[in-house]
Amino acid sequence: MTANISRRTLLAAGGAAALIGTTASTTYAGTPDPAALLKGNWKPGREDKALVGRWARDTWRSLVAMTDETTGLPADNIGSSVTNPVRSQYTSPTNIGGYLWSTVVARHLGIISPKESLRRITQTLTTMSRVDHHEPSGMFFNWYDESTGEVRFVDPDGTKPITPFVSSVDNGWLACALMVVRNAEPGARALADSLLSKMNFAYYYNPAARPGGLMRGGFFETPPPDEETDKGNHAGTGPDVYYRKFHYDTCNTEARIAGYMGFALGQVPHTQYFATYRTFPDSCDWSWVEQKPKGVHRTYLGLDVFEGTYSYRGMRLVPSWGGDMFESLMPDLFIPEATWAPRSWGINHPLTVRAQIEHGLDDAKYGYWGFSPASNPKGGYSVYGVEAIGMDPGGYPSDLEATNFDAGFEGCREGVNPNPTFGDGVVTPHAAFLAMQYAPAQAIENLRRIETNLHAYGAGGFYDSVAVRSGLIAQRYLALDQAMVMGAIGNVFANDVVRRNFSTKTVERRIRPLIAMEQFESGLESEGV
Template sequence: MTANISRRTLLAAGSAVAVAGTAVGSTSYAATPWRPSRQDRALAARWARDTWRSLVAMTDEKTGLPADNIGESVSNPVRSKYTSPTNIGGYLWSTVVARELGIISPQESLRRITQTLTTMSRVDHHDPSGMYFNWYDEATGEVLHVDPDGTRAITPFVSSVDNGWFAAALMVVRNAEPRARGLADSLLDKMNFAYYYNPAARPGVAAGLLRGGFFETPPPDEATDKGNHAGTGPDVYYRKFHYDTCNTEPRIASYIGIARGEIPPAHFFATQRVFPDSCDWSWLEQKAVGVHRTYLGIDVFEGTFSYRGMRIVPSWGGDMFEALMPDLFVPEATWAPRSWGLNHPLTVRAHIEHGLDDAKYGYWGFSPASNPRGGYSVYGVDAIGMDPGGYPSDLEATNYDKGFEGCRPGTNPNPTYGDGVVTPHAAFLAMQYAPRQALVNLSRIESNLRAYGGGGFYDSVAVKSGLIAKRYLSLDQAMVMGAIGNVFANDVIRRNFAVGDVVKRVRPLIAMEQFSSGLE
């Protein structure tokens, strides 16, 4: 059983982000000064220590590769028997944070990083591109040819977004741990993101899109496009899918490819902020409102969705992961104050208001995670997501649909929500923009919902039934570590990632854009 807490009560605990209206047509977002107290630091340090304990429990002692997930026990962990480049990258940047916070010594940090990178230098991968396959056995480093569920044969896939997160981790490690720089660079220097960039993905537009990825050999059960966008090495077999929206996690791969000169800067504007406002796109859950602006010769529809008096550039699912995980590495709000600097605080505010005022769960923070009933599910604030199926915020999978004005009526514009599912890592991602609210929310999840164990916060909890997904996912735990590292350890992830060509090429690129985000 839980007691609801109003947004007024939460804000009384100390606001981190103040929203103030200015002249008509513009809105400014000024962060009120927030300095963590000794108690805040102690609380975050305890959460980080316990979270790190789960990551250690996931990691194979011989290979240094973390499992994708473990169950409730961190003293006798049952590992998943598979991992991915994203999981491995998350473990690497978490190791940097653990050292920075004094959880482990510099010597242990170096040993762990070196062990993992040495293993990765030896595992099978797509050598011409320097990219890694999607699934490996964490205990052996062998590529999996059966899906993680063990139910069917698979052709090893080379994912753009997974390799983006691994490359991001290498970029952090090379600067945070100079003694491992040579080893990190030996892997990073081989990676070529041009393999994913299809310049012809949007005919008539001056730049293209990133592929979801490719196969080294043709899969027997999927149609593919044979080719080679990089122009070096043998042809590969591309999945037909492209990442065509901006506010989602694959933009980390875009940032890295642009910083390295492997993808043209104009590609950033070829991804859509929201799909067009014509009836051809009326499958969206609401009609976007915005203006057209031109950047680097590309017409961009700067559209937004409306939610509770806010205008927000939506992500695909309305979840915190898509919107804010890339921001762990690139200081988007600082570098792009007229775009991400508006949108990120509003995304956080939307999650807070959805959980406390709209759905009245009493808690907030929604992102893909383990389902408390078993398996894995997607969660989000559906009203700020484009997915017509919805990333729901409850176990009942309640779908919001406002309708598409002038084209079709809504099917569920005023939903009644059920058993809300909050995911602690989502609240940690929000901590950069609402630290006081996040600390209060997480403290209540721990103390009232008891969604906490020896390895930190469990992956998700249903607030009404009290059902808890008592397991730990390495990616979600790595997001927790990254968020704590940035907020409580002087931007340790960002300051080691956002250097050199990232600053030179990415900062001026994203600084030029103006979203239509703001208050209605």
């Protein structure tokens, strides 16, 4: 395949948009904002504002119910009741960050007053300034008791002891929230800065993992008794830590937020971005994944990048690990990736949304769409996605039966199940909210039908998931998923409030030129891509 693709026409879920791309050595020729184009001529009407406004108020009610009145820390989850909530007794940096940016959104939507917003944010940040954490890096442990702020030494299930872990991605989401808060709430800026200024993402960056370097999953302050680790210190400050052995080595996952934060704070070199895989290589050595990628090689910052793509229903796109909405679009809540990187994310994000819509409506024929990790309607927690646009050979299925898709690897092995028959599909409302930036009319209609026809809605907003054929509902609320709902509504209905307050001029200067230089091979196969 040649790298000289002069034009791509992307049919957006909400209309048609012409996105013109040239070779990697030239500039993007389309001057309009791709994210705006993808909405077509859609503007929220009075009914849209009233409906989504009600969803936002109810979603905020669930977040208030999750939050301890003394510490200001949200629980990871509660059951269906928001008037007598049963809290999970654990929380994470991600949950805390989600509550913080949701508070900002609630204020800008007029759900709470500026005074209440400042009170809540100050309460949470004051607690975080006092909790135990890994002081040399400024990073926080993975699990805290939301009612006391104490570090948990027992896993969330309460079944076994754990060594407190310091996660790169979880701290990435908290750092994102602090960036938003410091700009959106001037009265809380000093508190937010006092936490953010101590966070050093260089602790996670391993320059030797691959040419360009990769981000670690995280580390322990003390060695865990049941896990082999790498002792060391990438930042070169403070005592050694005990790294988990895995690195994040693919690009289109939520883990890219840790790299973004490292770039935004000037702590991680830009080469890390191009060190991650778009897809794994197209050789038979990698034939264990679900389909063979196609693409070309390009060079960025001196690094060779295989611009691979997967095929699904006439589209070619860069897959995520599981084919879910969360991995692809949650970082986009903060960094306007489609606008800043029109030749890569500006094409890939709307294609991901289109793939999710077509999977739910046309391929699996569920009648609904939106697939992302969430509560399992049968109990517990499970991963969901459009497996054909994910790399995980184990699969992020879209139904309760865990139907596996496998197209094979051309020239290396035959597919196990290239044309699956799907069962009881599981849709996750937060996934449709994430898609609202790109397909607002479709997302709102899909969610309206989930509420009206499937009754997956309570006093705290949409329940976490619903199986469309059996009608089984996961009647609980998760802090992370509700925070994604609030963030998406804030961006679409409150003038990009989350993105505006995250993406300062400094952040834009450190991230936009980096992601703008790349050209994915995403597009429509009918266009010769």
